[in-house]
Amino acid sequence: MASAAGARRSRPCAAAGLIERRRKVGSFVRQPHSQSAVLEIPEIRSEVEALSLPYRFALLQRRRRRSTQADRAALGLDAPAPVLALTVRHDAGARPFCLEERLIHLASVPEAETQDFAAEPPGAWLVHHVPWTAAEHRIRARSADADLAALMACPPGTPCLVVERRTWSAGRPVTVVRLTYPGEAHELVARFAPSQN
Known part of the structure; x- marks a missing residue:
């Protein structure tokens, strides 16, 4: 019965x-399966709430520093400049959902230096406070190494989806971010129309 x-x-x-x-x-x-649009900049909170799961985030690292050569290549800078390096983990319910590794170009966004990002994650703060005029997405796959596996509570070697995004405002670099989603719980969707010749 x-x-x-x-x-x-x-x-x-x-x-x-x-x-x-x-x-x-x-x-x-x-396992809940989330989607985000390739041609948009969605908020991770919205992605989690679309799964009917509670959202939370934790700022794991925040460091202001002089840009490295790798930073300058990622941001498209010709000369050293101050950057804000941030690492954030976003959770969906009791499980890690996404790891955000972000650089903010402080010459373009000086007000980011005084933000503690305690109430609002950096990605959402940037969308709400800094108008962007161009963006670029790069999408690839990677397997979780020991450090990523520990942060995301998944076995080493787990396949992950990585979305790398750069944004500009009036030709000036604003931020570059790497968003890593573990396993098969996320997909990217693009809708487009044929070009007019």
Whole structure:
């Protein structure tokens, strides 16, 4: 009797895509699957809340420093300049959702230096306070090394989706960010129309 009641309760979950049924194996809770648009700059909070999961973030590292050669290459700078380096982990419910590794060009966004990012993560703060006029996305895959696996609570070697984004405002570099999503829990979607010739 209890199993029949359990089956009745699981039907709405299966219809909502939360339960995966495999014949002769059983039913499994499906891991939430998020989407973001390739041609937009979505807020990670919105991605998490679209999964009906509580969102939170933790600022793991915040450091103002002189740009390295790698920083200048990433931001497209010709000369050394001060940058703000930030590492943030975004959680969906009890699980890590995304690791954000960001550089902010302080000559373009000097007000970022006084932000503690305690109430609002840096990506959302930038979208709300700094108008951007151009953006570039690069998408690739990587496997989690030991450090990333520890931060994201996944086994070493887990395949991850990496979105690297650069933004500019009136031709000046604003920020470059690497967003790493573990496993198969995220996908990128683009909708576009044919070009007019």
